[in-house]
Amino acid sequence: MFALRPPTLPLMLMLACAPAVAAPGLHDAPGLLSETGLYADIARREVAADVIPFSPQYPLWSDGASKRRWIRLPAGTAIDASNPDAWVFPIGTRLWKQFAVGRAIETRMIDRIEDGSWRFVSYVWREDGTDAELAPVRGMRVATQDGDYRIPSQADCRVCHEGAAVPVLGFSALQLSADRDPLAPHAETPDPVATDLDALMRSGRLTGLPADKAPRIDAPTPVTRAALGYLHANCGHCHDNAQDAGVPTGLLLAQRVADPAHNDAVLASLVAPADRYRPQNLAADTRLQVLAQRMATRDPRAQMPPLGTAHVDTEGLALIQRWLDESSPTAQGGMP
Amino acid sequence: MTRLFPPTRMSRTLLALGLLTSAHAALAETPVERGRYIVQSTGCHDCHTPWIMGPDGPGPDMSRALSGHPQDLTMPPVPSLPEGPWLSVVSATNTAWAGPWGVSFTANLTPDPETGMGKWTAKNFRDTIRSGRHLGRGRELLPPMPYPVYNNMTDADLDAIHAYLQSIPPIRNRVPEPLPPAAKTAATDAAN
Numbered sequence: 435m436f437a438l439r440p441p442t443l444p445l446m447l448m449l450a451c452a453p454a455v456a457a458p459g460l461h462d463a464p465g466l467l468s469e470t471g472l473y474a475d476i477a478r479r480e481v482a483a484d485v486i487p488f489s490p491q492y493p494l495w496s497d498g499a500s501k502r503r504w505i506r507l508p509a510g511t512a513i514d515a516s517n518p519d520a521w522v523f524p525i526g527t528r529l530w531k532q533f534a535v536g537r538a539i540e541t542r543m544i545d546r547i548e549d550g551s552w553r554f555v556s557y558v559w560r561e562d563g564t565d566a567e568l569a570p571v572r573g574m575r576v577a578t579q580d581g582d583y584r585i586p587s588q589a590d591c592r593v594c595h596e597g598a599a600v601p602v603l604g605f606s607a608l609q610l611s612a613d614r615d616p617l618a619p620h621a622e623t624p625d626p627v628a629t630d631l632d633a634l635m636r637s638g639r640l641t642g643l644p645a646d647k648a649p650r651i652d653a654p655t656p657v658t659r660a661a662l663g664y665l666h667a668n669c670g671h672c673h674d675n676a677q678d679a680g681v682p683t684g685l686l687l688a689q690r691v692a693d694p695a696h697n698d699a700v701l702a703s704l705v706a707p708a709d710r711y712r713p714q715n716l717a718a719d720t721r722l723q724v725l726a727q728r729m730a731t732r733d734p735r736a737q738m739p740p741l742g743t744a745h746v747d748t749e750g751l752a753l754i755q756r757w758l759d760e761s762s763p764t765a766q767g768g769m770p
Numbered sequence: 771m772t773r774l775f776p777p778t779r780m781s782r783t784l785l786a787l788g789l790l791t792s793a794h795a796a797l798a799e800t801p802v803e804r805g806r807y808i809v810q811s812t813g814c815h816d817c818h819t820p821w822i823m824g825p826d827g828p829g830p831d832m833s834r835a836l837s838g839h840p841q842d843l844t845m846p847p848v849p850s851l852p853e854g855p856w857l858s859v860v861s862a863t864n865t866a867w868a869g870p871w872g873v874s875f876t877a878n879l880t881p882d883p884e885t886g887m888g889k890w891t892a893k894n895f896r897d898t899i900r901s902g903r904h905l906g907r908g909r910e911l912l913p914p915m916p917y918p919v920y921n922n923m924t925d926a927d928l929d930a931i932h933a934y935l936q937s938i939p940p941i942r943n944r945v946p947e948p949l950p951p952a953a954k955t956a957a958t959d960a961a962n
Contacts, residue, residue, distance in 0.1 A: 682889035
């Protein structure tokens with residue numbers, strides 16, 4: 435999302451002879467947001483009857499942009515949740531996420547197309563708010579009241595979404611649980627009509643999920659629970675070993691509602707001795723300490739997450755710091 | 771004499787196709803062989819194998835093949851270039867590159883699990899070349915790694931490169947992290 439500021443020019447110069455990169459197409463995505471089925475009446479911002487709002491309990495940090503999210507499942511279909519951590523969405527599923535900074539800036543859409551693959555596009559709102567237009571494959575910049583805003587390239591969409599078992603990141607058993615975490619940073623008050631797991635199961639739109647009790651991170655303290663939830667939502671889609679796209683750094687940050695014991699592996703991976711890169715070689719004994727340092731920098735060589743954000747999440751960082759202070763995890767002693 | 775089946779254009783094409791197919795079969799390679807061929811013909815050694823001076827001039831030191839910038843070679847400060855068209859400076863090893871992006875050091879591509887690519891899946895490697903980011907998910911790769919060129923390779927060829935790189939001898943060599951551009955160092959330090 436960010437450009438490594440100085441290198442862009444030399445990179446272009448040095449690779450000037452490189453043939454153009456074949457960009458994945460937009461797969462015939464509609465040219466206007468009003469044509470995607472999100473709105474019944476875009477002028478009045480009236481959402482279509484078959485579109486359902488939702489609100490994940492642990493939102494992703496997006497530099498403070500306010501966000502709204504919706505899903506539409508094709509009529510008569512249901513999500514198969516027999517693997518509670520990797521839901522199978524029916525062909526034709528569409529999800530939208532709107533980002534606002536003062537005014538609506540972009541609405542991203544991902545949908546599962548005919549061949550079973552996922553399409554990633556974004557629509558950039560016209561300044562007059564009449565509609566939003568399909569963004570170029572390479573992304574673009576938009577001026578906002580808070581400065582430049584980066585619309586992601588398609589490649590960047592895939593960098594984050596394709597690290598996880600399912601590219602739908604915020605619509606999952608843990609995220610939609612009715613047992614919401616009161617300490618989650620940037621928690622939103624869900625829309626009164628927003629759906630959750632119970633509503634989805636009652637309406638038959640979600641099948642196969644064991645209906646025993648609302649999923650919840652099984653942690654010894656409320657701060658630990660919130661910290662693990664934050665790391666799951668902001669880092670877990672890449673830092674996981676569930677499939678071959680996860681990054682093999684040894685750090686495991688994704689939760690498994692189907693396997694609460696996996697939490698031990700998560701905690702163990704955090705208290706392991708720090709190995710690879712630390713910014714400016716600051717002293718750090720554990721991976722968790724490195725993690726806090728990398729959350730606290732926007733040096734492009736070290737920042738975490740590496741894209742999608744140009745500003746440190748001070749609230750999220752404060753939670754991780756509080757957790758570090760409270761539990762003083764050590765490589766030897768483990769975590770209380 | 772009359773030929774029962776004069777060679778039509780169609781039959782000639784079929785014959786040619788048959789020859790091609792059998793020639794291809796004779797050349798059938800394993801992914802590792804294919805990967806070696808690609809690595810040797812697309813410049814990986816130029817940058818990822820440290821160069822040394824030999825009797826016939828400089829060349830890659832194949833005893834350290836593809837192990838990246840040597841960890842014990844600490845580079846002195848980058849000489850500053852005068853204003854003008856010169857853009858970047860390269861170490862004698864061809865493994866440290868300074869320019870407006872700072873200093874980049876070529877990566878260890880051998881399968882050493884801690885300092886090289888031993889833990890990388892084929893997908894991690896493919897995603898790196900496709901996205902131009904570390905492990906396909908992390909920071910953007912710096913010049914002069916020509917990933918936009920290699921992005922033109924097929925998935926099968928990228929998988930073959932990965933298979934070959936996993937088959938070569940592992941070399942333990944921790945390549946330094948890149949350095950920020952000179953003008954930015956103070957600001958970056960302050961940010962940390």
